[in-house]
Every structure is written in C-alpha cells, then in structure tokens.
Amino acid sequence: MAKDFDHDIIVVGGGPAGSCFARIAAGAGLDVLVIDKRKEIGVPVRCGEGVNETEIIKEGLDLPRSCYSTPIVGAKIVAPNGKSITWKDKDTKGWILERKTFDKWLCELAVEKGATLKTYTRALQLLKDEKEKPNGLTISHGGREPFDLHAPLIVSAEGMESLIARQMGFKTVHALYDVDTCYEYEMKPYDHENLIELYFGNALAPRGYVWIFPKADRKANVGIGVGGNVANGDKLGALKGAQPKPLLDQFIKGNEQLKESSTLLDFGGVISVGAPINEFAKDNCMIIGTAAKQVDPIHGGGIAIAMEAGVMAAGAAIKAFEKKDFSKAIFTEHYEKPWRENTGPRLAKRLMLRKVMEKVSDDDMNHIFSTITDQDLQQIMNGNFAGPVAKVVGTRPQLLGVLRGLIG
Amino acid sequence: MITIKHDGCILCVGCSSVCPTNAIEVVGTRMEHFADKCIDCGLCVRVCPANVIEMYKGVKNHKELPAGAEVG
Incomplete structure (x- = not known):
C-alpha cells in the first residue's frame, strides 16, 4: 500500500523560510529536497534588506561578516513638514543585509545538515493521491521536460507568488488593500550615519513611506512603498496604474544629497502588509513565510518572521515523521497553534x-x-x-x- | 484585455499575488498572461510597481469573480 516516495519532504522555495525549515528538518535526519525557481539563490533581491539584531540571535545563528553590508545604530523618522525624530537604542540595533549572500548562507547551512537543494527548478503542479491528499509535485529544471517527485509532506515557502499553495487550497490571494507596491534603488554616494531613515507624507508616499537604508561604502537602498489600493498614476490603457517609481524619483529630485547620486540597481516588488492567512496547514502540506502572509504589516518585512516560522514548522514535521501521521491536526498542534499564540498577537498590534x-x-x-x-x-x-x-x-x-x- | 511590456518587467510577481484567478504566472523567465482565465478586474495593473501592465477596453472577457475575491 505504501507508495514509494522519492523524499521525505519537498520544500518549494529556498528563501529564509524554506532554508531554515530544511536546516532543522534535515538536521533531524529527514530527507529534504528544496527546489527554487531562481537560477541563483537570493537573486533578484526584492527587499529593503533590513533586519533586527535580536531576531537573528534568537535563531542561534552567528551572522558572518559577508552577509551584511552595515550595522544600524538607530532610526530617524521624518514628518511631512521635515521635522525629524532620531532615536538610538540597543533595541533598534540591526543590520542591513546583503540578501544575496545571506540567502545563500542560509541555504548552505541547510545543505551542510544534509538537505538537497536544486536551483532553477520550478514546481509546476501539485500531485494528489486517490484521496485528494497532496503526495508530490511535477517539476521542471530550467524549462526542460517535466517529471514527478513524490513525498508524504509538501511545504510551500514560495513567497508572494504562492502558486503551489493555491493548488493546496490555501487562500493566498492578496487583496489590493493588503499590499504595498514598492520601488527601490541602490544609490551611491550617500553619506549617512548608519540610521534607518523613514519619510512620511501623503503627497510623498500615499499610505506608505520613503525609506533610506544605509549600506557600506557610502551606498544606500532608497525605496518607496505606496498602498496598493491608492491608484494615483497616469492613465495606462483604460486603468490607472500604481506609480511608486515616479513618486520615488520626485523624492530623490528634492533630496540635496541624492539628486546628485547614481543608481547602481533598480528593484521593486509587491509586499504583503495584511494579516496572516486563516490556516497554515492541511493534510500532507504546510505553508510558511510570506506565502502565509507572515509579515510585519508596518513594513512588509518578513525575514526574521519567516525564519522563525520555518523552524517551528520543521519541529512539527519532525513530530509528524516520528508518529507517521501527516494529518492537519499534528501540524496545527506543533506549528500553527504556537505560532498564533507567540508571533500572532505581536503582528496583530502592528496591523x-x-x-x-x-x-x-x-x-x-x-x-x-x-x-x-x-x-x-x-x-x-x-x-x-x-x-x-x-x-x-x-x-x-x-x-x-x-x-x-x-x-x- | 491585458498586455505586458516585458522589457520593463522586474519579475516581482506582484501581479500573480493579487490575481484572483491565476491568470498571470511566471513561465520560464517572464510573466505570461492567460486571457482565457482573465476576468479583466485590473488588479495587476494597479499593483505593478514597474507600471508595465496595460489594460485596454474593448476585448472583454467577462466571468463572475470567484467567491472571496476582493476588488479594492
């Protein structure tokens, strides 16, 4: 009766959630395969790259120097009229990461524990057994001939796209009200004091803000996030499109330092700023990280939250393999319930x-x-x-x- | 009717994340739009940070919005 499985667990997505999950699960002796659609882990970067110090230390990891660009010593918040408040505190300490190196480092840690990682590999279709329970994936490497892999547990750590999660039946579609649309430049030169700078104002960034995150060597990530439901752009076709880029360009033109600076990198994205989805597990599958909308609704940041969720979900997976029970109940008890009790209320306050x-x-x-x-x-x-x-x-x-x- | 200007696309998949009918997905190394699934709600146009998705009136493709989908 028992079907032959290729792996114990297949994880879709090699971001912070997927790689932390794989590190813990593989460390417990499970056969974990992580697939990532990207050719190179961590590329393209779609992130402001800020992370709080305490959150990384909590994971018991020692961040190598190559993974961060610069430490942060505090924050500066600027009101619409230009008045600013600066605060420095041990709790505001953090890092501006080099996401590319950081994501790779997390994946390497998982591989060292015995997980298998495959890049440029896309999950096309969720496979289900005769009882409609997920039991595998159809995947393709670099667009080549698709093939099937089977595992009793499939984990979605897909981030915003969440294609497989939708096939699992999770309600991951984002409402426009619960997303921010963002555009960001890496710029140089920008002389900073290692402070995170946030600029507020409804004209500057409707339902959002402009951020300047300091980086090493006089560089900075300068970005903007505006509410997805704030249609404020020029007419495009028959509908008004989002306009984060023109608004950011306008901000840069008005900034004494930045207007003379060059851009080294363009990136952008849509971030989730809503509440977590209503369930994190079903029979034979779990969803972790941004795919489950486990993000901070103030800034859409989800690195540390995703890492934490990955670790918790891996604990639940280990329990499931011990008991040979892959029902929703066991994942709920060991992952979803403790998550909602610990992290849930904190994020609800931020929302x-x-x-x-x-x-x-x-x-x-x-x-x-x-x-x-x-x-x-x-x-x-x-x-x-x-x-x-x-x-x-x-x-x-x-x-x-x-x-x-x-x-x- | 949706068109994507692939040149300016930054592959952030923001459009997929708001699409209520999975009508826009990454295929290979670019976003593809599947007109047969599209309900012309325009959410992808409004959310695209690079502003490369355009929507034209005319060729309509009306279907009911699925339950739970919000047009906000």
Missing part, C-alpha cells in the same frame, strides 16, 4: 498601527511628530501605545477618534 496610521492626515502627522519624543517612539515600536496616544490626544483631542483603535 492595527498600520490601519490607524493610514488614516492620519499630514497636518495631524506633523502634530504627532512635534508632540512625541524618541522614548515614545520606542514605546510605539514595542507595541505599548497607551502613553504616546494619551500625550497626543491631550494636546489635540480631535485625534481621539482616529487613534482610539490603538488603546481599545
């Missing part, structure tokens, strides 16, 4: 903050920035909204209506 922030007008934003201090900002980032909200509402009571959501 609330995002939804409140997008309702604040430029004038109110200026007022908020002139009222709060760097200490308050720290509180907000930690998810303690009550103090700062009381301060702002104390001086401008009409904001209570908008900000009430944060203290409910």
Whole structure:
C-alpha cells in the first residue's frame, strides 16, 4: 500500500523560510529536497534588506561578516513638514543585509545538515493521491521536460507568488488593500550615519513611506512603498496604474544629497502588509513565510518572521515523521497553534498601527511628530501605545477618534 | 484585455499575488498572461510597481469573480 516516495519532504522555495525549515528538518535526519525557481539563490533581491539584531540571535545563528553590508545604530523618522525624530537604542540595533549572500548562507547551512537543494527548478503542479491528499509535485529544471517527485509532506515557502499553495487550497490571494507596491534603488554616494531613515507624507508616499537604508561604502537602498489600493498614476490603457517609481524619483529630485547620486540597481516588488492567512496547514502540506502572509504589516518585512516560522514548522514535521501521521491536526498542534499564540498577537498590534496610521492626515502627522519624543517612539515600536496616544490626544483631542483603535 | 511590456518587467510577481484567478504566472523567465482565465478586474495593473501592465477596453472577457475575491 505504501507508495514509494522519492523524499521525505519537498520544500518549494529556498528563501529564509524554506532554508531554515530544511536546516532543522534535515538536521533531524529527514530527507529534504528544496527546489527554487531562481537560477541563483537570493537573486533578484526584492527587499529593503533590513533586519533586527535580536531576531537573528534568537535563531542561534552567528551572522558572518559577508552577509551584511552595515550595522544600524538607530532610526530617524521624518514628518511631512521635515521635522525629524532620531532615536538610538540597543533595541533598534540591526543590520542591513546583503540578501544575496545571506540567502545563500542560509541555504548552505541547510545543505551542510544534509538537505538537497536544486536551483532553477520550478514546481509546476501539485500531485494528489486517490484521496485528494497532496503526495508530490511535477517539476521542471530550467524549462526542460517535466517529471514527478513524490513525498508524504509538501511545504510551500514560495513567497508572494504562492502558486503551489493555491493548488493546496490555501487562500493566498492578496487583496489590493493588503499590499504595498514598492520601488527601490541602490544609490551611491550617500553619506549617512548608519540610521534607518523613514519619510512620511501623503503627497510623498500615499499610505506608505520613503525609506533610506544605509549600506557600506557610502551606498544606500532608497525605496518607496505606496498602498496598493491608492491608484494615483497616469492613465495606462483604460486603468490607472500604481506609480511608486515616479513618486520615488520626485523624492530623490528634492533630496540635496541624492539628486546628485547614481543608481547602481533598480528593484521593486509587491509586499504583503495584511494579516496572516486563516490556516497554515492541511493534510500532507504546510505553508510558511510570506506565502502565509507572515509579515510585519508596518513594513512588509518578513525575514526574521519567516525564519522563525520555518523552524517551528520543521519541529512539527519532525513530530509528524516520528508518529507517521501527516494529518492537519499534528501540524496545527506543533506549528500553527504556537505560532498564533507567540508571533500572532505581536503582528496583530502592528496591523492595527498600520490601519490607524493610514488614516492620519499630514497636518495631524506633523502634530504627532512635534508632540512625541524618541522614548515614545520606542514605546510605539514595542507595541505599548497607551502613553504616546494619551500625550497626543491631550494636546489635540480631535485625534481621539482616529487613534482610539490603538488603546481599545 | 491585458498586455505586458516585458522589457520593463522586474519579475516581482506582484501581479500573480493579487490575481484572483491565476491568470498571470511566471513561465520560464517572464510573466505570461492567460486571457482565457482573465476576468479583466485590473488588479495587476494597479499593483505593478514597474507600471508595465496595460489594460485596454474593448476585448472583454467577462466571468463572475470567484467567491472571496476582493476588488479594492
């Protein structure tokens, strides 16, 4: 009865989620195959590349020097009227990664534990057994003749595209309201103080912000994210298209330093800024990382969250192989339930903050920035909204209506 | 009717991530649009950061939106 399987687990996607999953699962002696559609792991980069220090240390990993461009010592937040707040704190420490090297390093760690990695290999179709349970994938290497591979457990770590996840039946389609559309340049020269810089304003970046992430050798990632539901562009065909690039170009033209700088790299993407999907596991399959919308809704960042989810899901997979039970129940108990208890509430708070922030007008934003201090900002980032909200509402009571959501 | 200007495409797959009917996917090294699945909702046009997807009125392809799909 038992079907012959080619592998114990097939993971679709070799990003941070997939490679961390593979590292733990292969470390426990499981036969893990990771396939990635890209010719080279980590390329193209579609990311601002920022990551918090504590989040990496939590994984018990020692980040090699080649994987990051520069450390960050703090952040600077700029209001629509140009007033800025700078704060430096041990908690704001982090790195601007070199995603290309970083992703490869994570994959190498998985390979060293015994996982198999295949690049330029695309999953075309999810295979199912007679009971409609997933049991394999049709894959193709570089567009060559497709072939079938079977495994009792399939893991989707596909990121935004989530083609296989959709075939598994997960509801991964993004609503326009829950995505930001982004454009980013790597620029040089830009003299910085190793601070993350964020610029707010509804004219500058509707329902979003412009960021400048410092990199080594006087370089910086300069990017913009605007709300996917904010159609503000010129007419394209019969519909207005998103316009992150013209808005970013406008910002750069108005920046004393950047207007003279060159661009070294263009990249862009669509990021998820919504809530996680309603279920992370079904019989014989799991979904991890950005594919499951496990992202921070403030900035769409998901590196650390994806790594954590990968590790948790791998723990569930190990349990499943011990018990020879690949039902949804076992994955839910060991992966989805603890994830929703630990990480879920933190992200829910961030989503609330995002939804409140997008309702604040430029004038109110200026007022908020002139009222709060760097200490308050720290509180907000930690998810303690009550103090700062009381301060702002104390001086401008009409904001209570908008900000009430944060203290409910 | 959707057209993609492949020259400017940065392969971010943002269009796939919002497409309610899987009508736009990476095939080989570029995005392909499958007109038979397309319902002309225009979400891909609005989300594309490189602004390379265009939509033209005229050749219509109407089908019902699937349950749960949001046009926002």
